[in-house]
Amino acid sequence: MTDCVIVGGGLMGMLSARMLHDKGLNVTVVDKGTPGQESSWAGGGILSPLYPWRYPEPVTRLAALTQGASEVLAQELLEETGLDPEWTQSGLLVIDSEEALTATAWADEHSDIPLHLLHGQQAITAVEPAIAALHNEAIWMPQIAQFRNPRLVKALRASLKHRGIPILADCAVTEIQVTQGKVIGVNTEQGPMPAGQVLVCSGAWSARLVESWASLPVEPVRGQMLAFAAPHGLLNRMVLHRQHYLIPRRDGLILAGSTIEHVGFDHSVTQSARDSLTSAAIDILPALKDCQIAHHWAGLRPGSPNGVPIIGEHADIKGLFINAGHYRNGVVMSWGSCQLLTQLMLGEVTCCDPQPYRYAFN
Structure with missing residues (x-):
C-alpha cells in the first residue's frame, strides 16, 4: 500500500x-x-x-x-538528470500603452517585481530592437523568465x-x-x-x-499555438501585445500564442486559429512574415473562475x-x-x- x-x-x-x-x-x-x-x-x-x-x-x-x-x-534538475529545462531570463515587454497606469499601481504594491515604463523608440530599441520601429510606449519587466x-x-x-x-x-x-x-x-x-x-x-x-x-x-479551455523557425537572435525578449505573445527559445524558435476556445475536450487545430495567430505574430514582429511555421498544436487548459x-x-x-x-x-x-x-x-x-x-x- x-x-x-x-x-x-x-x-x-x-x-x-x-x-x-x-x-x-x-x-x-x-x-x-x-x-x-x-x-x-x-x-x-x-x-x-x-x-x-x-x-x-x-x-x-x-x-x-x-x-x-x-x-x-x-539547476537541480539539470544536475540530477542532465536534461536542461532551459530556464531563461528573457524579460517580458508589454506593448499595450493603455495598461501603464494599472501596471505601475500594481508594481508599487509588488516592489519585488521590477517594472519600468519605456517612452519613445530609443528606449524600446535598447530593450528589443526587432519591434521598436512600430511602437512608442511599452512596459518592461526585466526579471521575468521562462521555462521550455x-x-x-x-x-x-x-x-x-x-x-x-x-x-x-x-x-x-x-x-x-x-x-x-x-x-x-x-x-x-x-x-x-x-x-x-x-x-x-x-x-x-x-x-x-x-x-x-x-x-x-x-473545465477544458483549448489553446492553440504556433512555432516559427526563425534565425537565431531575431527576437530576444518575450513580447505581449493585444492578448497575443511571442516567446523566443534558445535555438531560434519563436512561439506565438494563443487562442482561448471553449470547445470541450477537443485537441484539434484549426486553420482559422493558424491564420489569426500568424497575423497577430507578424503584427508584433513583421520579420516573421519571412519565416516558416514549424509547428502548430493545441492543448487543454484547466479553466477555473x-x-x-x-x-x-x-x-x-x-x-x-x-x-x-x-x-x-x-x-x-x-x-x-x-x-x-x-x-x-x-x-x-x-x-x-x-x-x-x-x-x-x-
Whole structure:
C-alpha cells in the first residue's frame, strides 16, 4: 500500500510527487496517457501571468513563490538528470500603452517585481530592437523568465525515475474509493491501488474524477499555438501585445500564442486559429512574415473562475486532496502550488494562507 496515489502525471502531479517523496512519503503517479503530454507540454512557459496586474492576489502570491524558486529548480534538475529545462531570463515587454497606469499601481504594491515604463523608440530599441520601429510606449519587466515546457516535464520525469518514484503511464483511474468519509485508494484500468491519500492533479480532467464527491469549477479551455523557425537572435525578449505573445527559445524558435476556445475536450487545430495567430505574430514582429511555421498544436487548459487554483483537502472526505484549476498560469504557479499542497498534506506551517484556494470544497 502506497502512502499517496497521485492521479495525473503533468507538471503539478510530478512536482508534487517529487516534493512529497523528498518529505518521506511513498508516492505513486498514475496517468491516463503519457505523463507530461497535456497542458504542461503545450503551454508557452512564461514565468509570469499575462498582464499580472489583472489577476487576484492569490494568483500573484503563488506566482511569486514560483518565480523565486524556478532558477534553483532548473539547476537541480539539470544536475540530477542532465536534461536542461532551459530556464531563461528573457524579460517580458508589454506593448499595450493603455495598461501603464494599472501596471505601475500594481508594481508599487509588488516592489519585488521590477517594472519600468519605456517612452519613445530609443528606449524600446535598447530593450528589443526587432519591434521598436512600430511602437512608442511599452512596459518592461526585466526579471521575468521562462521555462521550455517540454524539456521541463521531461526533466521532471527523469528526476522521479532517479528517485525511484513509480509512474504508471496509460493507466486511467476509474474511481476514487471512499469508505466512511475516508479515502482508501483508487480503482484503475489495471486494478485497485490502495492508498492512505489520493491527490488529484489531472488538469482539465480533474472535475470528472471527483464528480461523485465534489463539483469542481474546472473545465477544458483549448489553446492553440504556433512555432516559427526563425534565425537565431531575431527576437530576444518575450513580447505581449493585444492578448497575443511571442516567446523566443534558445535555438531560434519563436512561439506565438494563443487562442482561448471553449470547445470541450477537443485537441484539434484549426486553420482559422493558424491564420489569426500568424497575423497577430507578424503584427508584433513583421520579420516573421519571412519565416516558416514549424509547428502548430493545441492543448487543454484547466479553466477555473478568476484563474485561482483549487488546492487542499476535501472538506468532508479525509485524505482526498486536489491541486487543479490553474488555467493559463500552471507553470508560473507550479512550485508555489505544490509547496502549499505538500505542506497541507503533511500538516506543516504553510507558505501562504491556504483559505483562498479552498472555496470549491464547501
